[in-house]
Amino acid sequence: MRITNLHHFSENHSYCVYRDFGLGTVDGVMLSQVYQPMVGALAVSLYQLLCQQVPLEKVGYSPVEQQRRLFLTLGLEPSEKGRKLLIEMASKLEAVGLLQTSRIYLPENDDYLYEYELEAPLSPAEFFKTQHLTLLLRDKIGKFAVLSLQEQLWSREHNELAGRSMNKENISVPFYEIFELNAHSIDYELEQAIAEVSISRQPGIRLAETDSFNYADIILRFPRDSANRAYVEALRYNVEQLGTINYIAHKYELSVQDLCRLLDEDGVFGPDGTVVQEQLEHAASLSFRQVKKRKEERQLQGGKVISLRQHDSAAAAEPPLEHAVQMEYYVEVPPQFLAKCDIHQYNMMLRNEPYTRLLKTFFPGSVPDNLLDIFENIDLNYKLPSEVINVLIHYLMNLLTTGGEQRINRNFVNAIASNMLMKQVDTYEKAVQYIREQAKVKVKNESAASASGVRPRSYSRNAKLKPEIPIVQSTLPEAEAAVTEEEFAELIKMAEMMQANKKNGY
The missing domain is CATH 1.10.10 (Arc Repressor Mutant, subunit A)
Structure with missing residues (x-):
């Protein structure tokens, strides 16, 4: 209790x-x-x-x-x-x-x-089949007393009957061989009356004590000198407000300590003492995101330690099995790999190599730390398989070579990874199909933009926000555009006269 x-x-x-x-x-x-x-x-x-x-x-x-x-x-x-x-x-x-x-x-x-x-x-047979109860009874009265109780509560069969179960024959008579029911007439009134006066217990909804916080849980942990103390004490008689608080706590996975800390903040209660649900939800959302971020960072650091240990013991371990790639799921080899491997070797590398080794093949030196952190976060927190991450890296590198000013940042990569998670892309084949569909969508959008004359919007940081306006060029022929020496001398003379008039005050 x-x-x-x-x-x-x-x-x-x-x-x-x-x-x-x-x-x-x-x-x-x-x-x-x-x-x-x-x-x-x-x-x-x-x-x-x-x-x-x-x-x-x-x-x-x-x-x-x-x-x-x-x-x-x-x-x-x-x-x-x-x-x-x-x-x-x-x-x-x-x-x-x-x-x-x-x-x-x-x-x-x-x-x-x-x-x-x-x-x-429990019956004696069921009790002594329940291990934890038998062990508890042994701890209370001892092993030999338990065996003695079992002997007292069980009446054994006679020695002459022992071992004769092979010759046992069930000769019992079933119900319908003795009794006959009039199944042609159904008494609906009787069935309805039996259902209405049912003596069986209707199962109700059982709320676990840990699923919600009652008034005592909150007030015992709430600071006495807080400005919101009077508002929290009023929750004792306001079941509706307490239900709203429990809903927010359940929604954002708040502990009772976190809930008390949020209720102590300014603006959570209105002037009349009611809970401002929007403000409390906003504060709970920020707390939820902070806890999630700290948890991801701990998992990331722990994953790095585990990966280092696994790398140290990789020499003694058996080599992993290589998985073949079907021809219909082959992807094209990037330009920087054309001189290094063929299409078969490249696709086998995407399917079987870990993403850390694949990243090294794209860079002549060391892999940038920010790029490595992005994919480590996807591996440890999103739990994407390694072959799916490899296909994602292939897709991003193709965007760099063919996308002009497109840049790879954390938000862009996380958006693609979350989209793959939502579409349940968890195998190499699904990942290849996904990037093919994305390529078709991109080509379709570009063709539609070129046909309509609208320049496709660029999301690059250095992209121009205003469209380029063409400058109207002169359509005069070169013969008419040229100025003779006599006309040029006349223009000089007119300029000198205008300058003299300006000095004289005209």
Whole structure:
């Protein structure tokens, strides 16, 4: 029984019991001789007391009463000590499979109702087949006492019958050989009445305690001197606001400490004390992204260490198997590899080499660290196979050689990798098909842009944002455009006259 606040479990709270079985003689022996050494006499007394809440000749639910009756019948003080003792006994019964406890919130009373669902004790055969219960009983009473109990609870077959199972023949008569049912007439009224008065228990939705945070979880960890303390205390009586907070915490995977830290920030609560959902979601999203980024960095660093260790032990390990590439999935050899290998060797390299070795073949010296970090992030966090990353590298290198001013940066590569993940590209063949489709889309867009006269937009950092406007050229022939010496002298004379007039103030 997980109780984080003792004020939520007291003698004043209501309870009911559910039981769908009856205790027999064997069950009584199992409780007294097997379960009692494991959980204690007081816990078994609580179990028997709960069984008696439902009339012994019936199954189902007991009347709703206050837990004060349990405290008084068991002789427990209605205090903090008594509550802890009752919780401990119930927890022991739950641990050995005799009890299931649920808590039901009653919004009309702003209170809880506890439901104790009893389970039947295991039969001797089932109990001694359950390893963890047998080991617990051994730890409590010893190995030889366990064997003695097993002997007492099991009546062996006679020696004359031992080993005769091969000659056993089942001569039982089935139901339909004795009884005949009138299947031609169906009584719908009877079936409807049986369904309406069904005594079987309807399974309900069980909410795990760790799936949501209650008021006690938040207020115990919230700072007392915070300016938002009064707003958080008001959440005790506002179930709707608490549900909104739990939804955001579940959405962004917040722990209770992270949730308290976000509720302590400015702007999370409005002037009237209500939670500003947009502000809280924004802060929770930032926290979620920071945690995700730190986790990725740790995985990246851990992956580097693992890869170094694997590289050190690669000499002793067996060489990996080479996978062949079908001809229909061959890709073209880049220009820088034409003098080094043919199309068969290049495609085998893409299919079988790790991406770290493939990157080295594209650079005469060392691979740039920023480029290596990009693909390490894709390998460790996106979990793309190595052959898919190789096809991605091939595609990017082709873009560099044929794409003009196209540059490779982290966001561009991550966008392509995330698109491949969304399309479930997880094999070499799917990756080749993907880059072929992308090439077709690119050619189609370029042909459509050239046909319409619209210049395709460039996403390069140095690209011009304004289109180039052609300059109107002169259409005069060279003979008419030339100026003679007499005309040139006349133009000089006119310029001198205009300059003289300007000086004289005309």
